[in-house]
Structures are given as C-alpha cells and as structure tokens.
Amino acid sequence: MDTLSSAHLNVYKELRRFWEQQVLWMRSFIISSVDELDDLDQVAERLFRNANDFLLLLQAVFGRRRAERFASFITAHMSRIRELIAAMKSGDQENIDRLTAELYENAETMASIFAMMNPFWQYEQWNLFLYNFVSLTIQQIVARLARDHEEGIRIFDEVENNIYRIADYMAEGIIYSFTQN
Numbered sequence: 196m197d198t199l200s201s202a203h204l205n206v207y208k209e210l211r212r213f214w215e216q217q218v219l220w221m222r223s224f225i226i227s228s229v230d231e232l233d234d235l236d237q238v239a240e241r242l243f244r245n246a247n248d249f250l251l252l253l254q255a256v257f258g259r260r261r262a263e264r265f266a267s268f269i270t271a272h273m274s275r276i277r278e279l280i281a282a283m284k285s286g287d288q289e290n291i292d293r294l295t296a297e298l299y300e301n302a303e304t305m306a307s308i309f310a311m312m313n314p315f316w317q318y319e320q321w322n323l324f325l326y327n328f329v330s331l332t333i334q335q336i337v338a339r340l341a342r343d344h345e346e347g348i349r350i351f352d353e354v355e356n357n358i359y360r361i362a363d364y365m366a367e368g369i370i371y372s373f374t375q376n
Contacts, residue, residue, distance in 0.1 A: 207366040213249050214358035217269070220245055221276070221332060222351060228280045229339045239277070246270045256369050261312055268305040272298065272329070280336055298329045315371040316364070324361045331357060 220242040227235040246269040253262035275298050282290035302325035310318035331354045338347035 203366075203370050206369050207363060209252055210362040210366045210369075211359060213245070213252060214362045215355075216245050216248070218351075218354050218358050221273070222335060222354075224273075224276070225280065225332075225335050225339055228277070229284070229336070242273055243270065246273070256372075257312060264308055265305070268301060268308075271301050272332075275301070276332060276336070279333070283336060283340055295333065298333070299326065302326055302329050313368040313372055315368040320364060324357065324364065327357045328354075328361070 220238065223238045224235075224242045226232070227238045232238075246266045249269060250262050250266035253265055256262075275294050279291065279294040279298070281287075282294060303322060306318050306321035306325050309316050309321045331350055334350045335347060335354065338344075338350055
C-alpha cells in the first residue's frame with residue numbers, strides 16, 4: 196500500500212485506542228484485585244465494558260456474529276484472569292494450572308478464528324501475539340503479587356509494545372480486506 200487515507204489512519208487509531216484501553220484497565224484490575232482496593236468493582240465494570248466497545252467497532256467491519264466471537268475471547272480472557280488472581284492469592288496450584296492452560300487454549304482458538312476471518316491474517320502471527328498477550332498478563336500478576344514494582348513496570352512496557360503490534364496487524368488486515376474488494 197503506497198499511501199494511507201484518513202480513513203485508514205482512523206482504523207489504526209481506533210484499534211490502538213481499544214488495545215490501549217484493554218491493557219490499561221487490565222493493569223488497573225490486576226492492581227485493584229491483588230491489593231484488594233475498594234475500586235475493584237468499578238474497575239472490573241470498566242474493564243468488561245471494553246469488550247462491548249470493541250464488539251461495536253468490529254461489528255462494522257466483520258458483522259455481528261464474527262465480532263461477537265472476538266468479544267467473547269476478550270470476556271473469557273478477563274474472566275479467567277479474575278479467577279487466576281484469586282487462585283494465585285490463595286495458592287491453589289490446581290486452579291492456577293487449569294486457568295493458565297485455559298487462557299492459552301482460548302488464545303489459540305482465537306488465533307484460529309482470526310486466521311479464518313481475514314486472508315491477510317496468519318494463524319502463526321496471531322498465535323504469537325495472543326500467546327504473548329496471555330504470558331505478559333500472567334507475568335504482570337506475578338510481579339504485582341511479589342510486590343516487584345520495577346518488574347511490573349518493565350512488563351507493562353512490553354505489554355504496550357505487544358498491543359501496538361497487535362493493533363497495527365489487525366488494522367492492516369482490515370484495510371487489506373477493504374482494498375481487495
């Protein structure tokens with residue numbers, strides 16, 4: 196693609212905004228959950244609202260059914276993270292193992308769905324992105340539980356870099372799908 200129109204730039208902007216909101220509110224949720232802050236319910240509500248916001252954004256491109264599949268990935272991810280934090284806080288290794296496996300399975304399933312949604316998107320790339328997304332989220336929880344704030348900030352910097360790559364790849368695929376028709 197030689198030039199980007201303002202519409203193309205808006206696709207990048209909106210996808211980056213979604214992913215920024217996702218990781219910002221996830222980080223806030225992790226902090227509030229681990230530290231048992233009194234804003235946990237409000238932060239959780241705002242985090243879960245992000246899935247609906249993204250549903251509306253993707254629905255315009257892929258239709259409601261496909262957009263709902265992605266929103267369900269985000270919602271399932273967030274629900275499992277909530278359970279994982281509780282299991283880690285209580286030292287419930289069986290549930291930690293189960294939830295960790297479910298998070299990675301959910302990511303793998305979503306990578307397959309994305310690869311089927313758009314010919315530009317490759318399963319291997321999505322699998323790598325989403326595997327990193329899950330891994331970095333878990334690493335954030337571990338750092339917060341260990342009170343290793345420097346490590347938590349370093350991990351969040353990685354999270355940001357990962358989501359910008361995700362958002363840009365997603366935007367490129369959406370733009371590709373419109374320019375090929």
